[in-house]
Amino acid sequence: MFSKLLIANRGEIALRVIRACRELGVRSVAVYSEADARAPHVREADEAVLIGPAPSSESYLKGDVIIAAAVRTGAEAIHPGYGFLSEREWFARAVRDAGLVWIGPPAEAIAAMGSKTAARSLAIAAGTPVVPGTTSALRDADEAATVADSFGYPVLLKAAAGGGGKGMRVVHRREDIAAALQSARREATNAFGDDAVYVEKYIVGPRHVEIQVLGDQHGTMLLLGERECSVQRRHQKMIEEAPSIAVSDDLRERMGTAAVAAARAAGYVNAGTCEFLLDATGAFYFLEMNTRIQVEHPVTELVTGVDLVQWQLRIAAGERLPFAQQDIRPRGWAMECRITSEDPANSFLPSTGRVHFLHVPSGPGVRWDSGIETGSEISLHYDPMLAKLIVWAPTRIEAIGRMHRALLELTIEGVDTSRDFHLRMMENDDFRRGAIDIQWLEQHLQALSSVAPPRTGVIRAAIAAVLLAERDRSAPQRATATATTGAASAATGNGVSAWTRAGRLDALR
Ligand code: MV4
Numbered sequence: 289m290f291s292k293l294l295i296a297n298r299g300e301i302a303l304r305v306i307r308a309c310r311e312l313g314v315r316s317v318a319v320y321s322e323a324d325a326r327a328p329h330v331r332e333a334d335e336a337v338l339i340g341p342a343p344s345s346e347s348y349l350k351g352d353v354i355i356a357a358a359v360r361t362g363a364e365a366i367h368p369g370y371g372f373l374s375e376r377e378w379f380a381r382a383v384r385d386a387g388l389v390w391i392g393p394p395a396e397a398i399a400a401m402g403s404k405t406a407a408r409s410l411a412i413a414a415g416t417p418v419v420p421g422t423t424s425a426l427r428d429a430d431e432a433a434t435v436a437d438s439f440g441y442p443v444l445l446k447a448a449a450g451g452g453g454k455g456m457r458v459v460h461r462r463e464d465i466a467a468a469l470q471s472a473r474r475e476a477t478n479a480f481g482d483d484a485v486y487v488e489k490y491i492v493g494p495r496h497v498e499i500q501v502l503g504d505q506h507g508t509m510l511l512l513g514e515r516e517c518s519v520q521r522r523h524q525k526m527i528e529e530a531p532s533i534a535v536s537d538d539l540r541e542r543m544g545t546a547a548v549a550a551a552r553a554a555g556y557v558n559a560g561t562c563e564f565l566l567d568a569t570g571a572f573y574f575l576e577m578n579t580r581i582q583v584e585h586p587v588t589e590l591v592t593g594v595d596l597v598q599w600q601l602r603i604a605a606g607e608r609l610p611f612a613q614q615d616i617r618p619r620g621w622a623m624e625c626r627i628t629s630e631d632p633a634n635s636f637l638p639s640t641g642r643v644h645f646l647h648v649p650s651g652p653g654v655r656w657d658s659g660i661e662t663g664s665e666i667s668l669h670y671d672p673m674l675a676k677l678i679v680w681a682p683t684r685i686e687a688i689g690r691m692h693r694a695l696l697e698l699t700i701e702g703v704d705t706s707r708d709f710h711l712r713m714m715e716n717d718d719f720r721r722g723a724i725d726i727q728w729l730e731q732h733l734q735a736l737s738s739v740a741p742p743r744t745g746v747i748r749a750a751i752a753a754v755l756l757a758e759r760d761r762s763a764p765q766r767a768t769a770t771a772t773t774g775a776a777s778a779a780t781g782n783g784v785s786a787w788t789r790a791g792r793l794d795a796l797r
Contacts, residue, residue, distance in 0.1 A: 289605050290314050290365045290389065294358040295333070297369030298348060299659030300675060301581070302329035305367045308597040317361045319354055321347035323669055328661055335361055342669045348372045351379045355386050365389035365604060371671065374580040377402060391604045393558045393579050400554040401577040405448045405486050407554075411574045414553035416546040419565065419573040421488030429466035432487055436465060439489045445469055447476035448484035451576060453523035455479060458490050491573065493725045494565040496520065497532050498578075499547035500588045502599060503557045504609045511544040512592050513618045515561075515584055518726050519713070521636065526706070526729065527713060528584035529623045530591045533684060533722035534566055543572055550574055559585070559600050568725075583626070583676070586657060590622035590680040621687040622680045625695065625710040627658075628672040632709035632737045638672050641665075644702035645752040649694035653680045653687075666703050674705065684722070688714050701752040712736045 294317040295305045302318060306329065309316040318333035323342035330336040337357040340347035347353075351373055358366055366383050368374035368391070380395035392398070401407045409423045420439045425448050426432045436443040436459065445468055447455025455476035457468040473483040495518045503509040516532030517525045535543070547562035554577065561582055563575040585596045594616070599609070630636040643664045648656050658675030660666070666674070677694055681687040692714040698707055713719050713736065718728065729736075 289601070290363075292317060292334075292361065292363045293365045293367060293391070293601070294319065294354070294361065294363035295329070295367050295369065296348070296354045296373055297367070297371070298324055298327060298329055298670065299673070300657045301369035301583075301659075303332060303659060304597055304657055305369065306332050308595065308601060311595075312598060312601055314601065317358070317363050319348070319357055321669075323665075323667060327664070328659060337361060342667070344372065344669065351376070351382055355382055355388070358383075358388055359386060363388070365391055365601075367391040367600070368580065370580050370583055375402065375578075389604050391558070391600050392581075393554075393556050393560060397554045397556045397560075398579045401579050403448055404446060404450055404576055405484070407550075407576055408486075408574075410553045411550045414549040416550040416553075416562075416574045417572060419488040419491060419575070422486045425484035425486055426469065429469050432469055433462050433465045435487050437462065442490040442492070444488050444490040445472040445485050446488060447472065447480060447482070448486055449476065449480035449482040455485065491565050491567055493727055494567045495532070495534055495724070496563065496726050497535060497543070497566045497572070498561045498563045498582075499543055500559070500561055500585070500596075501547055501551045501556065502559050502594070502596065502603070502609065503551065504603045505557055505606055506608050508609045509548050509552060509556070510609060510611065510613055510616060511548060512588050512594060512596075512616060514540060514543065515587055517584065518724050519719070519729055520726060521729050521733070525584065525626065527623065527625055527710070528587055529621065529684070529687070530587040531618060531621070532566075539566075539570060539572070546572070546574060550577060558603050559596050565726075583673070584624055586655060586676065586678045587622035587624050590655070590678065591618040591620060592616055593619070620680055620682045621684045622678060623684075623687045623691050624676050624678045625691060625713075626673050626706070627675045627677055627698070627700070627710070628706045629666045629674050629703045630672050630706055631704035632706055634704070635737075636706070637704075638668060639704035640667055641703045643674075643700060645699065645755055646701075647697065647699040647755075649677060649697035651694070651697075653690050654694045655679070674700070674703075677710075685720070688720060699755075701755075709736055 289312055292315040293309055295302045306316045316333040318330050318336040319339045320330045320336055321342050339353050366388055373379040377395050377399040380390045380398055383390045405423050408418050411418050422435055442458050442460045445457045455472050457472045459465050459468045472485045477483045497514050497516055499514050500512040502512055514532050514535050515528050515530045517528045519527040550562055559581050561578040564572045566572045589596055629639045631639050643660055646662045655678040660674045679687055679690045679694055681690045695711045
């Protein structure tokens, strides 16, 4: 095992990797921007290196600066986390060329899966089902129309360099193809510097189900089951679970075989995810492979008992996976809510400010993977995901109940968050029945986001102050807190203390 590892990331995933390092006896090196000087990942790592100003383009995306920091601190390996440089082939290569170990798949596998058309060709050759469509870029609108006519409308134009929904256009009629192709090309050029676009049959109302694989350097490739990720908005996942209510044992086996075939065809090693669309008839189609650890990996960890991040390190260090496929027996149900600094009552507008008060859920079956603490400053420089609330329970309905309970315990004051949205989701009949597809959320956003008028900033601050004062055990402050609490209780008319209400602030709305 390495003695020291550098983490080229920030926030909750940096902390997640630091935890794995500590459990394996590996010293950790954090990197940070000027905006993150007081961030938890900087404090928790054994060492930290300042890499530049707040904008990612001047810090967390500076591959050469990060590699230099690794060399200078004597780190032997780099873990990229997710986002930032995690799926940049050139970075994986540069890490290797600097004599360091890359915690992830070979650069060649990243490249093979990075081009969506190349990934489709690879999957087809491996016998993995893909959506009907082309495997090379379209020459022009005439070719697009000819292909679309052959498998029928609607079709979807996609950027070959794409991912994350950029450069995609649904086309319902032949006469709309030329204009859609032109705008898809423009968006693809802006986003990826590559105007290559191909076409697929558009699958209406599918679920997004992904398969986790884990392969070592000695030829063992394990399937760690599926995750259901259909609850998403504008290609941002909001809730993930494992397993998927839509996947039977037989389907799991078939999707798993398809995922392993695609991964092996790319020469895959380490943790990776094959994304599939699953339609209402039970047909599934390979979409793309994510060549990194994913945000939602904890739900797989909770149902399989396999520590994915630890194994990422151990595999990169050359260890063999000590279990066989039959040793992997998923148990129970896990669910994750992404807690973001976005206001669900206001079209998920990003919210900024200081986290004045934070109360974190705990208790049976609850895991909190977070990059924030009381006092954290939330800016627009980075992703709005503040934390992930993950629960485990024996059954899906118990997991939903446990998530609801944990969300009630969660209090974040100072910035608007998605917490109330998640509470409404746990109460929603369609969600509770598992009757959801990738379009569901955007069709039901209105109902889920309409909450009572928001409290004003002053009242928020007052509540935070009361909570903090009452938590303080010193007598003089306690007297003040009690007096204030009395007033607050009278105002809400429920006669309970502010501290008691910490777990159910929604009652005030
Ligand atoms: C599709 C599709 C329907 N039909 N392809 C979105 C991002 C990229 N990973 C692929 N995506 C889709 N490809 C065909 N042929 C629908 C989507 C899609 C989607 C996929 C997964 C999760 C959420 C989604 C939201 C909208 C569209």
